[in-house]
Amino acid sequence: MSANRLDRNVVVLGGMGVGKSTAIQRFLNNEFNESHYPTVSNTYNKRITLNDREYNLTITDTAGQDETSILDPNYAGATDVYVIAFSVAYRKSFDIAKVVRDKILDISGVESVAMVLVGNKSDLKADRQVSRAEAEELARAFNCPYVETSAKENQNIEELFVKSVKIANKARGDD
Ligand code: GDP
Numbered sequence: 001m002s003a004n005r006l007d008r009n010v011v012v013l014g015g016m017g018v019g020k021s022t023a024i025q026r027f028l029n030n031e032f033n034e035s036h037y038p039t040v041s042n043t044y045n046k047r048i049t050l051n052d053r054e055y056n057l058t059i060t061d062t063a064g065q066d067e068t069s070i071l072d073p074n075y076a077g078a079t080d081v082y083v084i085a086f087s088v089a090y091r092k093s094f095d096i097a098k099v100v101r102d103k104i105l106d107i108s109g110v111e112s113v114a115m116v117l118v119g120n121k122s123d124l125k126a127d128r129q130v131s132r133a134e135a136e137e138l139a140r141a142f143n144c145p146y147v148e149t150s151a152k153e154n155q156n157i158e159e160l161f162v163k164s165v166k167i168a169n170k171a172r173g174d175d
């Protein structure tokens with residue numbers, strides 16, 4: 001097995017303001033930042049160990065000028081797993097997640113791709129607009145896992161990226 005088989009490219013997509021950048025920063029640096037940088041797109045690297053294997057994750061944070069982050073068709077070929085994020089406190093971002101998935105399938109030209117659906121901001125309990133059951137139902141329709149996170153309270157962020165690697169491995173027949 002060659003070493004570069006352990007590179008995994010993760011692309012994080014979803015509506016604006018759902019917490020994509022915050023979740024990534026939380027994972028990389030264990031930081032929470034209140035600020036919002038809507039137009040910044042960036043790529044990061046992090047090594048993680050999973051089941052005694054070392055992975056080099058390349059995480060692409062996406063951003064757009066309008067409500068949806070932009071999926072650069074150039075990502076498509078190199079992407080191992082898509083993380084589609086919405087905010088459980090913002091119904092519209094849940095609808096946007098469906099649009100984002102359709103776009104991914106369009107651009108990839110395949111019927112299914114490795115993805116993980118993420119409901120972020122689970123700490124905003126009083127403001128919840130999307131139930132866990134509803135999100136799980138959508139994930140079933142997408143044939144992908146659902147992870148509920150809070151980047152603010154550092155809930156399930158590590159689990160989200162670990163799950164992403166597992167799904168990427170499964171798609172490669174490499175689990
Ligand atoms: P992006 O556009 O998806 O990258 O969203 P950002 O990461 O810029 O986050 C948008 C806003 O939501 C910022 O003010 C963050 O501090 C806030 N935010 C991100 N994650 C959470 C979370 O889990 N809970 C709460 N309450 N706020 C969050």
Ligand code: MG
Pocket residue numbers: 020021022037038040061062063
């Ligand atoms: Mg962002």
